[in-house]
Amino acid sequence: NNEVVLITGAGGSIGSELSKQIIKLKPLKLILFDNSEHSLYQIERKISEMRISCEIVCVLGSILNSKLLEKIHRQHGITMMFHAAAYKHVPLVEKNITQGVSNNILGTLCLVEFAEKCLIKRFTLISTDKAVRPTNIMGASKRFAEMLAQSANDTSSVTNFCMVRFGNVLNSSG
Numbered sequence: 001n002n003e004v005v006l007i008t009g010a011g012g013s014i015g016s017e018l019s020k021q022i023i024k025l026k027p028l029k030l031i032l033f034d035n036s037e038h039s040l041y042q043i044e045r046k047i048s049e050m051r052i053s054c055e056i057v058c059v060l061g062s063i064l065n066s067k068l069l070e071k072i073h074r075q076h077g078i079t080m081m082f083h084a085a086a087y088k089h090v091p092l093v094e095k096n097i098t099q100g101v102s103n104n105i106l107g108t109l110c111l112v113e114f115a116e117k118c119l120i121k122r123f124t125l126i127s128t129d130k131a132v133r134p135t136n137i138m139g140a141s142k143r144f145a146e147m148l149a150q151s152a153n154d155t156s157s158v159t160n161f162c163m164v165r166f167g168n169v170l171n172s173s174g
Contacts, residue, residue, distance in 0.1 A: 003121075006031040006078045008063050008111065009085030011039025014126055014166065018082050019043055020050070029055045029076055034085070035062050063107035069114045078118065083111055084126040086142065093138040104141035105148070112152045115159045125149045125163035132165070 005022055009015035010032035016039075023030055030047070034040040037060055044058050057076060061068045063085050072078065086104050087093050093100035108125065115123045127146050130139035146163050153161035 001026050002028045003079045004029045004031070004077050005080045005082065006033055006072070007082045007084060008033045009083070009126075010034050011036050011041075011043045012084060012086075015082075015084035016043045016046070018084060018126075019047060022082070023047055023050060023052050023054055023056075026052070027054060027080075029057060031057045031059060031072060031076060031078065033059045033061065033063070033072075035060070064102070064110050066110050066114055069111070070118070073114075073118045073120075078120055080122045080124075081111065081115060081120055082124045082126065083108065086126070086128075086145075088128065088138060088142075090130070090136050090138045093141070094136060097137050100137055101141050104138070105144045108145035108148050112148050112161070115161070116152060116156055119158045121159065123149065123152075123159055123161045125161070127163050127165045129165050129167045 005027045007015050007019050010019050011034035019032060032040060032043055040058050040060055047056055059072055085107060087100045125145060128142050131143035131146055134140040134143050149161040149163050
């Protein structure tokens with residue numbers, strides 16, 4: 001309630017469900033962040049249909065763009081983040097290792113550094129059960145992302161870093 005919430009990967013299957021649930025908790029502002037124009041448009045439309053009084057801000061961009069993240073924070077004063085942006089389709093990530101690692105690890109690192117620099121109160125990483133004893137690049141990249149958040153939580157005096165692992169999600173695009 002009364003928080004300015006940023007959701008990365010807001011147009012994805014998990015991010016869009018988070019968006020629909022969080023809006024019901026009456027944040028001051030909900031910032032939907034995604035690199036897919038179509039997905040961002042779809043979740044904005046669904047949220048608008050809910051007719052809940054809350055300012056919605058849609059941002060099209062990459063989680064690797066720290067300048068864009070800082071601009072958003074200057075404009076809106078983010079207080080909480082839910083990081084759901086990830087490449088999660090195992091066979092595709094296995095065939096596109098560089099992009100999977102870049103997005104899942106370097107993107108998370110960029111967001112962790114952003115959260116610490118901007119003194120965001122709470123950062124929640126959405127991870128996967130495939131991060132437990134990973135047997136593929138996707139699982140390993142998400143485990144690495146978890147370790148980044150855990151390490152940041154051990155050293156941060158302001159930001160509370162936490163994570164949750166989801167198993168297979170019904171109707172997920174991955």
